[in-house]
Amino acid sequence: MANIPIVDFSAYSHKIKHGDRTKTAKEIDEAFRNVGFVYLKNHGVSKERVQKCFEWSRKFFALPLDTKMRAPHPPGGSHHRGYSAPGLEKVSQHTYDANELNKLREVPDHKESFECGNTTDAAQPNIWLPEAALPGFRDFMESFFADCSALIHQLLDALSVALSLDNSLSPTHSRSHFQLRLLHYPSLPFPELAQGKRSRINAHSDFGTLTLLFQDSVGGLEVEDPQTGGFRSVEPVDDAVLVNVGDLLARWSNGWWKSTVHRVMSPPALKSETEEEGGVEAVVGGMVADRYSIPFFATADPETVIEALPGCWSNENPKKYESVTAWGYVQMRMAALYSSSQS
Ligand SMILES: O=C(O)CCC(=O)C(=O)O
Numbered sequence: 001m002a003n004i005p006i007v008d009f010s011a012y013s014h015k016i017k018h019g020d021r022t023k024t025a026k027e028i029d030e031a032f033r034n035v036g037f038v039y040l041k042n043h044g045v046s047k048e049r050v051q052k053c054f055e056w057s058r059k060f061f062a063l064p065l066d067t068k069m070r071a072p073h074p075p076g077g078s079h080h081r082g083y084s085a086p087g088l089e090k091v092s093q094h095t096y097d098a099n100e101l102n103k104l105r106e107v108p109d110h111k112e113s114f115e116c117g118n119t120t121d122a123a124q125p126n127i128w129l130p131e132a133a134l135p136g137f138r139d140f141m142e143s144f145f146a147d148c149s150a151l152i153h154q155l156l157d158a159l160s161v162a163l164s165l166d167n168s169l170s171p172t173h174s175r176s177h178f179q180l181r182l183l184h185y186p187s188l189p190f191p192e193l194a195q196g197k198r199s200r201i202n203a204h205s206d207f208g209t210l211t212l213l214f215q216d217s218v219g220g221l222e223v224e225d226p227q228t229g230g231f232r233s234v235e236p237v238d239d240a241v242l243v244n245v246g247d248l249l250a251r252w253s254n255g256w257w258k259s260t261v262h263r264v265m266s267p268p269a270l271k272s273e274t275e276e277e278g279g280v281e282a283v284v285g286g287m288v289a290d291r292y293s294i295p296f297f298a299t300a301d302p303e304t305v306i307e308a309l310p311g312c313w314s315n316e317n318p319k320k321y322e323s324v325t326a327w328g329y330v331q332m333r334m335a336a337l338y339s340s341s342q343s
């Protein structure tokens with residue numbers, strides 16, 4: 001099991017006094033340096049709201065395919081909104097060559113997703129189903145988006161305290177051009193996953209600054225141990241949101257915080273059952289349960305120049321990365337996600 005620290009975030013979500021805030025910021029800082037992931041308790045997005053979001057997600061994915069296709073994800077990676085049917089998106093880790101991408105797609109990610117963003121994001125307008133197809137869905141997602149955005153801004157305040165920055169990082173995300181994603185990994189025969197014929201989500205790091213991840217209780221998320229290169233299971237924690245550092249924040253902090261590679265495989269319970277029963281053959285015909293998760297991706301305002309933050313570099317620890325704009329970097333990564341199968 002991966003050792004992901006659990007931090008009480010009330011000092012930021014409930015605006016408790018300054019001293020507690022510094023302590024919380026230091027705890028998050030340590031988790032981001034060591035693992036790149038942290039679980040936050042008392043994060044301010046209520047349990048009821050999270051449960052409701054999972055309910056809406058289940059309702060959405062239970063609709064017939066031709067109804068879901070009334071909000072289709074456009075071809076290519078630059079407009080990342082709407083519904084993607086299973087097999088459309090294949091996550092890669094820094095693979096930009098078209099032949100390589102097509103090879104990777106031979107093992108499709110067995111998932112479907114729905115993406116939506118900020119209503120003010122003119123560059124990537126949302127793509128909704130007609131209201132009558134799922135009344136109330138759009139309203140709920142817009143308000144859940146606002147809940148998650150508020151948490152991101154509190155986290156940016158905490159990170160600025162951790163680095164003793166003069167100004168909070170929150171204004172660099174002032175437009176909140178974030179992305180809320182509903183993910184459904186359909187049930188599938190265990191051997192297909194175990195033998196690598198299909199994957200749930202391939203190993204990758206996230207592109208932006210911060211990701212929130214709400215998961216159901218099925219499990220299967222794994223994070224890479226940077227020391228050994230092996231993967232460790234992440235156990236879902238009740239009422240806690242998982243937060244991880246994306247590549248842009250790792251660059252911005254000059255590598256101080258880690259953007260850790262992660263993937264989704266079989267739930268750990270299923271794996272240990274097969275070991276006890278003497279290997280994969282013992283479960284031929286067994287099915288892996290459906291899994292639902294809700295990531296929320298934050299990134300900085302598009303024109304923000306990402307270069308080592310004050311305090312993260314010195315003559316002894318020079319800047320490791322070229323400066324990039326937030327927009328330029330994310331577009332390059334997104335293009336690789338959707339490019340070759342659709343061009
Ligand atoms: O479903 C999960 O638990 C992880 C999803 C994920 O890593 C992603 O969408 O970037």
Ligand SMILES: [Fe+2]
Nearest residue numbers: 204205206262
């Ligand atoms: Fe991810």
